[in-house]
Amino acid sequence: MTLGVPRPDWPGRLLHWQRDHGRQGLPWQGIRDPYRVWLSEVMLQQTQVSTVLGYYARFLERFPDVRALAAAPADDVFGLWSGLGYYSRARHLHACAQRVVTDHGGEFPRTSTGLQALPGIGRSTAAAIAAFCFDERVPILDGNVKRVLARHIGFADDLARPAHERMLWQHAESRLPGQRRDMPRYTQALMDLGATLCLPRAPRCGDCPVAADCTARLEGRPTAYPVKTRTLRRQQRSDTLLWLEHQDRVFLVPRPPRGVWAGLWSLPEVGDATAAQALSAAWPGTGEWLPAVVHVLTHRDWTLQALRWRLPTRGSAATLSDVAQRWPEGRWLAADKALALGLPAPMRRWLTSAYSPSESESVP
Numbered sequence: 001m002t003l004g005v006p007r008p009d010w011p012g013r014l015l016h017w018q019r020d021h022g023r024q025g026l027p028w029q030g031i032r033d034p035y036r037v038w039l040s041e042v043m044l045q046q047t048q049v050s051t052v053l054g055y056y057a058r059f060l061e062r063f064p065d066v067r068a069l070a071a072a073p074a075d076d077v078f079g080l081w082s083g084l085g086y087y088s089r090a091r092h093l094h095a096c097a098q099r100v101v102t103d104h105g106g107e108f109p110r111t112s113t114g115l116q117a118l119p120g121i122g123r124s125t126a127a128a129i130a131a132f133c134f135d136e137r138v139p140i141l142d143g144n145v146k147r148v149l150a151r152h153i154g155f156a157d158d159l160a161r162p163a164h165e166r167m168l169w170q171h172a173e174s175r176l177p178g179q180r181r182d183m184p185r186y187t188q189a190l191m192d193l194g195a196t197l198c199l200p201r202a203p204r205c206g207d208c209p210v211a212a213d214c215t216a217r218l219e220g221r222p223t224a225y226p227v228k229t230r231t232l233r234r235q236q237r238s239d240t241l242l243w244l245e246h247q248d249r250v251f252l253v254p255r256p257p258r259g260v261w262a263g264l265w266s267l268p269e270v271g272d273a274t275a276a277q278a279l280s281a282a283w284p285g286t287g288e289w290l291p292a293v294v295h296v297l298t299h300r301d302w303t304l305q306a307l308r309w310r311l312p313t314r315g316s317a318a319t320l321s322d323v324a325q326r327w328p329e330g331r332w333l334a335a336d337k338a339l340a341l342g343l344p345a346p347m348r349r350w351l352t353s354a355y356s357p358s359e360s361e362s363v364p
């Protein structure tokens, strides 16, 4: 594989382009506070800027610094994260804040190596924080930047293999600007290029500041890179949930600490529709089936259906006792309390449309 060598003015072109055409004025730009930069980096890992803006503002209002976040109950953190998805990020966020307080006196480490030792901070995130806040000369290599570099170099080896990814890291390192003071803008430039021009399916090479020596463009096939052969086989799964109501309260159970939606609160799962019907047949009250929804996860299409069952105000004591025995960690919650917890997106939509219909339009 012959790899393209960039012109020596690679960093200079990116710096100029970012200043004139890059994204400006985002609330986490131009600041040196590692808490705020870290929060934005974690939120942006799997989520669009437009979605992150509101969550970022609400998080900072509630948890203005790392000590406030560390001291918060996990349910509050998950509640504010609800709707952003990829909940392991929220779990790591909380654990990381607690580690910063207990092990570092409330101050983030000032090097990418130190930052990487914290929960949920990978090499690229650590580098971004260190570059933005401390001018450290370290490369980032998130998904967008991998695409930019692989195209520019013409990197045809499979990036699913760790050895090849390590090679790309070396390329990223070799292209850094010489001056530490340029690191924040250079890092932002790479992020902006990947997010706004070097798009996965339709790269805008005509506007690109590094098009002149971009191998993929010169070959006339920019979307041929990056090469990644490992394909995920999608799984199908179905589950049935019980939406139990009694006296304006809803019954929720905590999800297991590992797996999908770990740490969130959920309607109890009961296997399949037959199991749900068998359970409810012995209970007083009335029920209705909600239309099934398909929730798309990274590796899985998850079909969820729910039986909404309303227990009568009187005469439900035996059923309440049965429910408590089946799900001893469950809780009966008023609607506003339930909606303040971290809930999986489909359940938040159901509960919001039932208990806060005016807000259901804005549920992501």
Ligand code: SF4
Residues within 6 Å of the ligand: 148, 151, 152, 197, 198, 199, 203, 204, 205, 206, 208, 209, 210, 211, 212, 214, 215, 216, 217, 222
């Ligand atoms: S020229 Fe096109 S493919 Fe190459 S880096 Fe720029 S946008 Fe990406």
